Amino acid sequence: MGYPYSEPSGAVGNGAGRGRGLRSDRWVVGTDEVALEHRVALASAGVPVTPTGGRPLIGISDSASDLNPCNLPLRDLVPAVREGVEEAGGFPVVFPVMSLGEDLMKPTAMLYRNLVAMEIEETLRSYPLDGVVLLANCDKTVPAALMGAASTGLPALVVTGGSRPPCTFRGRRLGTGTDLWRLWDLRREGGLDDAAWAELEACLASARGACNTMGTASTMAVLCEVLGFSLPGSSTVPSGDPRLLAVARSAGRRVVDLVREGTGPDRVCTDASVHNALVVLNAIAGSTNAVLHLAALCGRLGLDFDLDTLDRLGRGVPLVADVEPAGDGLVPDLDAAGGVPALLAVLASFLEGDTVLADGRTLADVAAAAPPPHGPAIRPLSAPLGSDGSFRVVRGSLAPDGAVLKRPTATAQLLKHRGRAVVFRSYEEMRARVEDPALDVDEASVLVLAGCGPVGGPGMPEWAMVPVPRKLLEAGVRDVVRVSDARMSGTSFGTVFLHAAPEAAVGGPIGLVEDGDWIAVDADSGRLDLLVEPRELERRRRAFTPPAPEQRGWTALYQAHVTQAPSGCDLDFLRLPPGRRPCLAEPVVGRS
Secondary structure, three states, X not given: OOOOOOOOOOOOOOOOOOOOOOOOHXXXXXXXXXXXXXXXXXXXXXXXXXXXXXXXXXXXXXXXXXXXXXXXXXXXXXXXXXXXXXXXXXXXXXXXXXXXXXXXXXXXXXXXXHHHHHHXXXXXXXXXXXXXXXXXXXXXXXXXXXXXXXXXXXXXXXXXXXXXXXXXEOOEEOOOOHHHHHHHHHHHOOOOOHHHHHHHHHHXXXXXXXXXXXXXXXXXXXXXXXXXXXXXXXXXXOOOOOHHHHHHHHHHHHHHHHHHHOXXXXXXXXXXXXXXHHHHHHXXXXXXXXXXXXXXXXXXXXXXXXXXXXXXXXXXXXEOEOEOOOOOEOHHHHHHOOHHHHHHHHOHHHOOOOOEOOOOOXXXXXXXXXXXXXXXXXXXXXXXXXXXXXXXXXXXXOEEEEEXXXXXXXXXXXXXXXXXXXXXXXXXXXXXXXXXXXXXXXXXXXXXXXXXXOOOOOOOOOOOOXXXXXXXXXXXXXXXXXXXXXXXXXXXXXXEEEXXXXXXXXXXXXXXXXXXXXXXXXXXXXXXXXXXXXXXXXXXXXXXXXXXXXXXXXXXXXXXXXXXXXXXXXXXXXXOOOOOOOXXXXXXXXXX
């Protein structure tokens, strides 16, 4: 059950008639001074509620910011959402939300995902809102919005702002992130001079919107649609496309319907929905970050989630989205080929068709109504890019609780490998040493970056794709095995085993690796092992000193309560036990 909108919620103050109907009616219905004060506050903001209430108040959370060019297109969508809410008989009220921009926030926007989720949850809890349209685009902003809304149980829809238009550099379309990493390696080995580098910078700075590769932003937008939080067909529409205004307007209308139906996130996002999300995640070779975000969302909803399910469900799922970094196309190509509805049609035999999507239709109905894919970005089942899933979960003495690999962007010959460790214990050390021509490394080495997990980062920065050492690049080596307790961008690539848990900062084995240790990986068999005698590991463990935690502010709270990667790096006190559903803790509505 969602939040019981039509059930009595108890007498509040002494206002006659309050306590029934819409949640917002608890604030505005009545004849006492408390209800009057609330109506005056809303009227002063242009929301003319009446003493009898009855019209839902719909929040519009706006995460646009000049500090985050990915989210800037959202500013243009606010008026359209307003119009949709008003057309459906609701009152729209816009409120700002901290914007999480991966490009500029340091050490990482992931450090603040849970903070924004709390901000949204507490805003929805403390104000007279009946539902919310969440405007989000950049990668951590979307899961933060979902997590916050999910914890309240209020009806919620997500509207994303689309991917940025591709730019062209020397005759080739560039995919955001992915091609920058490739061109950076080319520059490091002497293939791009200063003039070319300046030309690239001007090219990349020419547009707004999310990454146009299958990075975390596009992955989460697609998954929002599959989970039932975004309107079918909306998640791949590019930034600036007029269709986004229609999407925003429709979302405004639809969320009012959801309020009247009493349909909250816990009724939308079910075990079957998560099953579908994991299948689609494999079929698009989505961002590894999405694994963390899905785990966190499930934790907020009391749903089961574990890494083994990700691996098991993925085996046999074909990779049908031909989008960088696993493929050649970009997100606008995926949209042109039919977007998520066309993907669902291709994947129908792998999906639970009776789940309900955001417009009220079942997934099976949406898939049946979708035209056949009409572009190369969506492959038929007969000609996929891969046929055995996109993710592998590995465990062993180096990562007892698991680590994750994105298989299609790895080098096939390195999926089963044995090599000696080259260890880095900080980002700064790693960036300096990979450029050192005297670094003791060869193409068989396993690069280990430790101490950069949820606690150690703090926030688990996107540092796991350690650059191939310069001396190897100059010798023609393009990939080596890497292992880390950090994350990597969804736009990244390479044979990278990441999210190793437990992390080094809490005593995980990855913090005990030393230069020269032998490491064995076997992705398809699910193994990641440190080949060191247990007695020696115990000696190192006794000598290990954990890093000193932060002493103040958000980071101190985060480090004290953040869970490890398999649980989604959420705060432990915000997760629900499996089987329990969200229940909004209502404030006492009286004099402030």
